[in-house]
Amino acid sequence: MKDIFNITFLIALLSASIRLSVPILFAALGGMYSEKSGVVNIGLEGMMLVGAFAGVVGSYFTGSYWIGTIVAVLSGMLIAALFALITVKIKINQIVSGVAINLLAVGITSFFYRALFGITTVPITVNAFSPVSIPILSDIPIIGEILFKQTALVYIAFILVPISHYIFYKTSLGLNIRTVGEHPMAADTVGIPVEKVRTACVLISGALAGLGGSFLSLGQFNMFVDNMVSGRGFIAVAAVIFGKWSPTGVLMASLIFGVADALQIRIQMSGVSIPYQFLLMFPYILTVVAVTGIVGRTTSPKALGTPYEK
């Protein structure tokens, strides 16, 4: 315990936090697009899993992890298109459809993995990302070590935050999305195509969740294993709420979850006599706190969860 708060420890802790928060950040940003437009996306977990799998398949057959990432994005969009069809066009309950998407994803990824690679005792490995040091920036003491010696996907995740902020609050497209999520009838009256906007937002959420999945399978590993997302999609759903549906809020929420997880591992290791279950609960307690709104009134889009009927 005595040597726990030295500088090397801090660097290791924070860079682990970044790695643990990036998959959540990708999916939560995606979930935010969908929810801003009024569609609850519980299916993020499944979309991430499909992305993780598709990324490995893409990299396996082309030898390029960048193509793998693109395949992951497209596959995430494909399953999101199905979700959009069910929820936006046919207007089935969004929560139920999201759960269905998650179940479907577990099934199809496992099925196609076996169809393509058979049942193996050693996992199939593919080309994957390795950390890239950004010149100059990575030489900054401490911060360089934490932020600028990561894989390319990490940088993409963080760049997406200001981009999303710009889209939502500085462009007419963002205004349209927010209008559709707050008051679809008003949006329709002024000529905003409600269903098109919602479909587009769900597709974006699928693309970003797919990226998050490929970060796990290609950014952290070079393989796919069944159900490797392990609940990060659900944490992402919570991060959207915790982050109050704003890009910077979502960034903060994802980082908090990442830090909680990284800290939990280290506190457990240091042999502090707190029951380890309590430490493992920490991220989830935060989630419950977020959802119940103890940290302040959460302001969800008004039309969230309700399909728009003309």
Added chain:
Amino acid sequence: MFKKRSIIALLIISVLLIASLSGCGTQPKDEAPAAPAAPAASDDGGETTSTPEDSGKDYKIVLLLPGPINDQGWNATAYEGLQMVEKDLGIKMEYIESVQQADFEAVFTDYGSRGYDLVFAHGTQFYDAAVNVGPQFPDTFYMVINSEEGQEPNVGGIGVREWEGGYIAGIIAAMNTDTKKMGAIGSFPFPVIAGTLDAFEAAAQRIDPEIQVTKTYVNSWEDIQKGKETALAMAEAGSDVIFCSANEVGLGSIEASKTKGVKAVGYISPQNEVAPGTVLSSVTYNTPGLFKGTVQQLIDGELKPEGVSLGWADGVLDMQWTDDIGQDVKDAVYEAIEELKAGKIENPYKGE
């Protein structure tokens, strides 16, 4: 308009259902099951197990797994067992993957009422359900792997003394550490897993009492990112050999060991090929042999409703060596194996 819409909805939902079922549902390896009321096999005089007739007889056997067969660990070794039974004994077994806790009794009842001869359940968590359902179907034998208990008339258990595997892993690790710090990762602090980690520590400290073992739990069998981050944190804190007893999570810890240039000990399935140069050697489970042995007992009519506990002495554990391992390590390991076989070492499990 509304009608058309609901038809499309129905169609999509059924496609979804079928697709997800085909992914994780049953994969019949046998012909279609006969009518439930007519169990063809083994019923002369109310015996609890089938009687030996001719070896070409059809047995109906099913294997229930708590996870997917390609988890590179616990469930994968069971699937190998199924293949071994098919190859060596010529008996085809069915299997079901990812059976959820809530469905245990229903699945047991289903196979009991369909007159199966033998139902394997791959994990101690199935035991309570087997005891509840077993008495209703005296013609079906329920064999729970990793349970050290059984119950009359038809529930058996085969326990693997996993701590004996952890003990050997501890010896290999202790003879390869320079920093005298090692990390041990477990899935959940079940007695079996905690006992394995305790044995790892006890064996290491037998080699060198100064060795410190950091033990942590990840609360998952499949979260490989958490496995990787845990092992990275251990390596950063000075551990130079990592051991993991948590299925797929183990792949994450091996990946982290490779990244950090430290060593890992493979466990359960032969993992030397996962990262050559990083994995020192693997302590493997001869789980396939358990299945073959049990099916052989079924054929011979020797299945007993009791729990047995198996370890090195019964050939359930094995070693997969790499070329990097010196003779001194092998000697120490074989010496410890002999002691375990002779029952000279007590289970070091410290309890809660």
